[in-house]
Amino acid sequence: xxxxGHYPEGSRHLLMGNEAIVRGALEAGVRxxxxxxxxxxxxxIENLAAISKDPSLHLxxxxxxxxxxxxxxxxxxxxxxxxxxxxxKQPGLNVAADYxxxxxxxxxxxxxxxxxxxxxxxxxSVNEGETRHYAKxxxxxxxxxxxxxxxxxxxxxxxxxxxxxxxVVLVRTVTRLSHAxxxxxxxxxxxxxxxxxxxxxxxxxxxxxxxxMSPPVEYKHGEQHRKLKQAExxxxxxxxxxxxxxxxxxxxxxxxxxxxxxxxxxxHMLGLESRVGILKIGTTYxxxxxxxxxxxxxxxxxxxxxxxxxxxxxxxxIIAAECAADIGVKTFFGKKNGSLPMVGEMNPDKVIxxxxxxMDTAMPQRDAAxxxxxxxxxxxxxxHREATFCPGCPHRAxxxxxxxxxxxxxxxxxxxxxxxxxxxxxxPAGFSTLKxxxxxxxxxxxxxxxxxxxxxxxxxxxxxxxxxxxFFHSAMPPLxxxxxxxxxxxxxxxDNSGTAMTGFQPHPGIERDAMGDTAATIDIPAVCRAxxxxxxxxxxxxxxxxRETLLELIGRKGVSVLVLKQGCALSPEKKSSRRYxxxxxxxxxxxxxxxxxxxxxxxxxxxxLVWDKExxxxxxxxxxxxxxxxxxxxxxxxxIVKKEVA
Amino acid sequence: xxxxxxxxxxxxxxxxxxxxxGNVMTSRAVGNMLSQLGLHxxxxxxxxxxxxxxxxxxxxxxxxxxxxxxxxxLGGAHMIVSMEPTETLRVLKDYGHPGVRVITNTRxxxxxxxxxxQLSYPKDExxxxxxxxxxxxxxxxxxxxxxxALGNPVxxxxxxxxxxxxxxxxxxxxxxFEAIMTTRFSGEKxxxxxxxxxxxxAHVAG
Numbered sequence: 001x002x003x004x005g006h007y008p009e010g011s012r013h014l015l016m017g018n019e020a021i022v023r024g025a026l027e028a029g030v031r032x033x034x035x036x037x038x039x040x041x042x043x044x045i046e047n048l049a050a051i052s053k054d055p056s057l058h059l060x061x062x063x064x065x066x067x068x069x070x071x072x073x074x075x076x077x078x079x080x081x082x083x084x085x086x087x088x089k090q091p092g093l094n095v096a097a098d099y100x101x102x103x104x105x106x107x108x109x110x111x112x113x114x115x116x117x118x119x120x121x122x123x124x125s126v127n128e129g130e131t132r133h134y135a136k137x138x139x140x141x142x143x144x145x146x147x148x149x150x151x152x153x154x155x156x157x158x159x160x161x162x163x164x165x166x167x168v169v170l171v172r173t174v175t176r177l178s179h180a181x182x183x184x185x186x187x188x189x190x191x192x193x194x195x196x197x198x199x200x201x202x203x204x205x206x207x208x209x210x211x212x213m214s215p216p217v218e219y220k221h222g223e224q225h226r227k228l229k230q231a232e233x234x235x236x237x238x239x240x241x242x243x244x245x246x247x248x249x250x251x252x253x254x255x256x257x258x259x260x261x262x263x264x265x266x267x268h269m270l271g272l273e274s275r276v277g278i279l280k281i282g283t284t285y286x287x288x289x290x291x292x293x294x295x296x297x298x299x300x301x302x303x304x305x306x307x308x309x310x311x312x313x314x315x316x317x318i319i320a321a322e323c324a325a326d327i328g329v330k331t332f333f334g335k336k337n338g339s340l341p342m343v344g345e346m347n348p349d350k351v352i353x354x355x356x357x358x359m360d361t362a363m364p365q366r367d368a369a370x371x372x373x374x375x376x377x378x379x380x381x382x383x384h385r386e387a388t389f390c391p392g393c394p395h396r397a398x399x400x401x402x403x404x405x406x407x408x409x410x411x412x413x414x415x416x417x418x419x420x421x422x423x424x425x426x427x428p429a430g431f432s433t434l435k436x437x438x439x440x441x442x443x444x445x446x447x448x449x450x451x452x453x454x455x456x457x458x459x460x461x462x463x464x465x466x467x468x469x470x471f472f473h474s475a476m477p478p479l480x481x482x483x484x485x486x487x488x489x490x491x492x493x494x495d496n497s498g499t500a501m502t503g504f505q506p507h508p509g510i511e512r513d514a515m516g517d518t519a520a521t522i523d524i525p526a527v528c529r530a531x532x533x534x535x536x537x538x539x540x541x542x543x544x545x546x547r548e549t550l551l552e553l554i555g556r557k558g559v560s561v562l563v564l565k566q567g568c569a570l571s572p573e574k575k576s577s578r579r580y581x582x583x584x585x586x587x588x589x590x591x592x593x594x595x596x597x598x599x600x601x602x603x604x605x606x607x608x609l610v611w612d613k614e615x616x617x618x619x620x621x622x623x624x625x626x627x628x629x630x631x632x633x634x635x636x637x638x639x640i641v642k643k644e645v646a
Numbered sequence: 647x648x649x650x651x652x653x654x655x656x657x658x659x660x661x662x663x664x665x666x667x668g669n670v671m672t673s674r675a676v677g678n679m680l681s682q683l684g685l686h687x688x689x690x691x692x693x694x695x696x697x698x699x700x701x702x703x704x705x706x707x708x709x710x711x712x713x714x715x716x717x718x719x720l721g722g723a724h725m726i727v728s729m730e731p732t733e734t735l736r737v738l739k740d741y742g743h744p745g746v747r748v749i750t751n752t753r754x755x756x757x758x759x760x761x762x763x764q765l766s767y768p769k770d771e772x773x774x775x776x777x778x779x780x781x782x783x784x785x786x787x788x789x790x791x792x793x794x795a796l797g798n799p800v801x802x803x804x805x806x807x808x809x810x811x812x813x814x815x816x817x818x819x820x821x822x823f824e825a826i827m828t829t830r831f832s833g834e835k836x837x838x839x840x841x842x843x844x845x846x847x848a849h850v851a852g
Binding site for chain 2: 012352374390
């Protein structure tokens, strides 16, 4: 089958930003790639894994247990002289940051690129964290592709740059690039095959044969700065920094990443092509000083368009201040002066509005009567679609169990949340069961602390949840912590057999690895028992057994773990297969007069259960119902009947 | 490439629906067909957990000259292809204008709030009247029903792609669609996809 690695040189293809990054890495001759799944970065490793068995590509690809390990694994290939890549979403970069600081100090041997994907506007995240500041903090170069062709070309060049300066190069992408698609012209994928060998017996500080480490710190730190200066001088003439506009514009837009397309759209919409120039920066850190100086000398008014934080704005202002004697005093517009919002995602409309105000130019207006009418129609005619768990999702059942168990226990217990589809447990979809929500693994860490507050009179039961992949990623250390420090808490592992939210990537509990090979599995209950926790395993679709077990565990002192094991409804194994045929017995369902407050449709609210307004009774929607059978147990009258599918 | 013409440049197409209906598949198929003619196509999409059962939208920018931003400016859609009738209204609110054209699948996909009886869902006639009022030209078809009749509800996406081709608004060629489908399917599945495409074309043309 034709795939990304085979598209011939010069051919044009519609590629997702993440696919373009993959192609760029292949054209660079990448040999190893490691990452941890996270939207919007997941398709990079996924696509590489899918073609990793192609013998012509010589690839090793893995889903690592977390981002820090991914960075460590990927770096090993560099130390052995190979080209290598680590991939993660921005919050994962926080996880990997500790190692990154040491790695950027030690430097690399084979070219090494770190791709970090930001999610401005938190379209599929619980924050809109920034990658770019890490470049400054870690003192490594940063590239930001501005379109799909650049996503490929700059990834390839990032390897060349890393090779030239012998340090890690950071490539930052965003959701609107990673998950958008555009036309890309292919380059050549080389055929060379290189042997891995780690030279380690040279003089201790020899960069090619010595010990790979960040000490002696002053010497290595100095080397790191020399490398950064070298990158800056290469950036001065980089084709990835482009200027379009008049020689002496009335306003200079300085922009990067996908915001460069919004800027171009805004200038076009306002017809300002002859008055406004756009300096699109691809080499964001360190900024090429001479280039910036040259463009600022030609214009006294500067407008920054970027997301999320004012990173370019601050870096450029430093250069402007230092060069003020040569280029004069500038007036700046951007996030700092309120021209653009400090938070959230950019879009063409925000840039158009800001630009029209700065340039004092009229904005193209929407037909006001039309907009008002369309707004009124949609207000009444488009019922809100609240995010919810899929029909047959084990998380809905698990949260129902958690919620009712805590009510029955009646001591004001609560659950600390974590990152996954089950984060929706903060919403009515999960009966608003989760009361804290932070980073991967943090639910159990926070619960470990809560479980010690009995010293201060707190007698509420403390629970946390995490998914199976999150358990391995970062919930194990806090569980160890809770056990060692005699905390009182219960961890509920919502084990749906895969990294479901991001597309069923394997994890250490799964019998296959990223490349599709059989893999050794780590058994979650056995690990927890070995740590010293009291462990139970239940099927979340068995309401009564799960609830009784949970009530027993939260009544105990010490650390307990309940593993609720049931595959995701969307998993390839379960999708479009039903365990039960469900129906509502209309002779038993008493509708509104039952006294159950319509437990099935108003409280449980699975999309497979419908309220029949005419009959004023519940009904199963046969097209939507996944046949999990759980709702049969929640009806107090037993009106929902399940029959095993033959 | 020179023979290819666009009514406007960039041509802004929105493909909308509910998470899980196959929006991404449709927008990619349409985008690929146009890209093969040498056009610059940008498709803006979002996916992830927040889209499960939620509203989803793909923004396609089609141009002879350049890659445009993956987000269409407000009031800037030329064509809306919608897999779900109330999603059409939601998109018209932000991206519609008196000159917009619309193709709507008439089969409702009820939100959880409607299922639970807390929200109401408008009647089919009401929705048709609103869409007709808010567009220059509107086509309605029950793509889901027809897809089920053809053998698989997911073919609804192919019917809608065919309908878009049938409007003649964009240079979508049957031969290119068939070539793309041939790389993925063969035999009965390929035939079902082509039947679905042809149904869409015929419905709109007729």
